Amino acid sequence: MTHDEGVIRQVALSDVFKDYDGKRALSAVTHTFCAGQLTALIGDNGAGKSTLLSILGLQARPSRGRVFFDGQDADTLDGKWLRERVFVLGHQTRLYADLSARENLLFFARLHFPHERRQTLSEQTEAWLCRVGLSQASDRPCRTFSRGMLQRLALARALLVKPQVLLLDEPYTGLDPKGVADLSALLVKARDEGVLVVVISHDFAPLAPCVDAAVLLRKGRVEKTAAFSRGTCRVEQLAALYAPSSVAVPAVAAVPQTPDVGGRA
Amino acid sequence: MFFLRQVGFLLWKDVLIEWRARELLLSTILFSVIVVLLFSFAFLGGALPTVEVLSGVLWVAVSLSGMLGISRSFEKEREADTLRALLSAPIDRAALYVAKLIAITLLMWLTSAVVVPALCLLFGLRFPAGGAWFVALLALGTTGFAAVAALFGASLGRARAREVLLPLLVYPLVLPALLASARGTYGVLYGTPESLADAVRWVKFLVVFDSLAIVLGLWLFEPLTTQD
Numbered sequence: 001m002t003h004d005e006g007v008i009r010q011v012a013l014s015d016v017f018k019d020y021d022g023k024r025a026l027s028a029v030t031h032t033f034c035a036g037q038l039t040a041l042i043g044d045n046g047a048g049k050s051t052l053l054s055i056l057g058l059q060a061r062p063s064r065g066r067v068f069f070d071g072q073d074a075d076t077l078d079g080k081w082l083r084e085r086v087f088v089l090g091h092q093t094r095l096y097a098d099l100s101a102r103e104n105l106l107f108f109a110r111l112h113f114p115h116e117r118r119q120t121l122s123e124q125t126e127a128w129l130c131r132v133g134l135s136q137a138s139d140r141p142c143r144t145f146s147r148g149m150l151q152r153l154a155l156a157r158a159l160l161v162k163p164q165v166l167l168l169d170e171p172y173t174g175l176d177p178k179g180v181a182d183l184s185a186l187l188v189k190a191r192d193e194g195v196l197v198v199v200i201s202h203d204f205a206p207l208a209p210c211v212d213a214a215v216l217l218r219k220g221r222v223e224k225t226a227a228f229s230r231g232t233c234r235v236e237q238l239a240a241l242y243a244p245s246s247v248a249v250p251a252v253a254a255v256p257q258t259p260d261v262g263g264r265a
Numbered sequence: 266m267f268f269l270r271q272v273g274f275l276l277w278k279d280v281l282i283e284w285r286a287r288e289l290l291l292s293t294i295l296f297s298v299i300v301v302l303l304f305s306f307a308f309l310g311g312a313l314p315t316v317e318v319l320s321g322v323l324w325v326a327v328s329l330s331g332m333l334g335i336s337r338s339f340e341k342e343r344e345a346d347t348l349r350a351l352l353s354a355p356i357d358r359a360a361l362y363v364a365k366l367i368a369i370t371l372l373m374w375l376t377s378a379v380v381v382p383a384l385c386l387l388f389g390l391r392f393p394a395g396g397a398w399f400v401a402l403l404a405l406g407t408t409g410f411a412a413v414a415a416l417f418g419a420s421l422g423r424a425r426a427r428e429v430l431l432p433l434l435v436y437p438l439v440l441p442a443l444l445a446s447a448r449g450t451y452g453v454l455y456g457t458p459e460s461l462a463d464a465v466r467w468v469k470f471l472v473v474f475d476s477l478a479i480v481l482g483l484w485l486f487e488p489l490t491t492q493d
Contacts, residue, residue: 095347
């Protein structure tokens, strides 16, 4: 029983609809996301990608349909248990402008691990600040940070809390070339450690080499899905998937959309 | 134990941010002083207002400035979407409610600590007896106000016109506490044994009101902050 074991291996959406003020954002979305895979969620602006990510990240409830974590309806699972394991990094970095980078990381680390010793959390905080290249700026208030630095810090916070489901909306925004490369390496590492990673991005170049699966959303519906052997996905393949249906999709293997929502990995 | 620790982390964050920015405290105190000054201009040249009026002036100033501070406090959390970050963290939602309740109460107590001397200075407010009951009324009245405001401040989420909705929701619900505080304050300021006994009855009423408001807040905070 995954809930008892504490490990999430699969997140499935079953016939999910979402309406905002009478406008349909998602229609009949059925798809399964697996742990140890990085899935690219692609589509035009307004296609419903961020809405889908919010539903996966339990920050929005479907108007209709169900979300299953290893076959168990999310509504029946303990909210705190899920929040320990699922992390969403959206458009906003959700950092406190008047706290320093170190204080922000330490604060969120302490919320996630209240039983952990402060010394241990401080060491982990320092390690992550170093890993995202913010050691020199760790005492500066975040209000003085550039967009790229905030994005790095937000990523450090996302990975510091060791989520099992990591959902990122346009994570490459504002990053310099080194930051982009570092982020891709961190995502691959998380994926290889068994984290279920879903990334929304219009920037295919850094993302493609990391992608194991891709989902194309159009007008709130899953239009195409694709699976790739590890490390073989190329930018052209994602671009072809993204292209209108009349354009051929080279070397993309179609995968069935209907998951076994009650199944276990 | 973890619950108290989480409350401590959240409160530490709020206090540290306010200590650095001093935005909420200064704006709230300034607003409360302006309200008291406006009332003092209204009575300029005439006889000093009665204790009934003074009691009203005190609670109008405290409740208006308190609402301004509370509203700004939650708006600040929403601007950078940090409220969502807190709601997404694996903490007891009740811990978030308690931390916000304490932070708002502290803000209102500090505001009261400025309003009362201002009333003494401008209106010649005196306490013939029952100073301790006056402090109890202030503490309980503001705590009851904060208990209701903390619940709705966080739960309005990204609702449209939430700045307008917050006072519209909070004031009707805290009306019993505000009336009790004003009547109790009048009793203390009037200073007769009968009026003091009346003030003690209002203190007891406020203890019950605060207890109910806090219990309901702890109970309702999680369902009200769950996203649609």
